[in-house]
Amino acid sequence: MAHRPRLVLRPRRGRPQRLAGRGRRVRPRAGPGRRRRQPGAPAVAAEVAGKAGALGFCLGGSLAYGLAAVSDPDAVVSFYGSTVPDQLDLLDRISCPLQFHFGGQDPYIPRDAVAKVEAAVAGRANIEIHVQEQAGHAFHNHVAPMFHNPEAAAAAWRLATTFLTTHLR
Incomplete structure (x- = not known):
């Protein structure tokens, strides 16, 4: 099962906000007997059995990292999550297996910021970090030739699928 949150809320005059195209109400406050859930957070379906993980790219990589915290x-893979270097304090809250992927030539997440992540995760048995040194940001985005790096994407995808297979079986 996969869930892709829709993060754009479109308010209607005089009506509660709904997640665009989903019809689920977003309640600003939790009342008695109601659980509070963040907009865009996946709902857990009763029919889902077995293990569940998260994988995200760019903003989704940051959201997957935050979800782990x-x-x-059961496992999380974060591809070039741009807020990760600024949220290293979340690492102490993460107990699940976590895998990071970054590009070494990323203009949006400079190499020195990636080095801070590398240092912060060193020695943590549940966390892996992989840097495709020759790649920039969004190197896995095959529909954007200006970003796509086929070799880096293939190498990172092999690592990610092996990681997810190991932890979600």
Whole structure:
């Protein structure tokens, strides 16, 4: 099962906000007997059985990392999450297996910021970090030739699928 949150809220005059195209209400406050859920957070379906993980690219990589800090997924893969270097304090809250991917030539996440992540995760048995030194940002984006790096994408994808297969079986 996959869930792709829709993060754009479109308010309607005089009506509660709904997640675009989904029809689920976004309630600003939790009342008695109601659980509070962040907009865009995946709902857990009762019919889902087995292990569950998260994988995200760019903003999704940051969201997957944040999910690992506030929830207990079975595994998380974060591809070039741009807010990760500024949120290293979340690492102490993460107990699940976590894999990071960055590009060494990323103009949006400079190499020195990636080095801070490398230093912060060193010695943590549940966390891996992989840097495709020759790649920039969004190197896995095959529909954007200006970003796509086929060799880096293939190498990172092999690592990610092996990681997910190991932890989600």
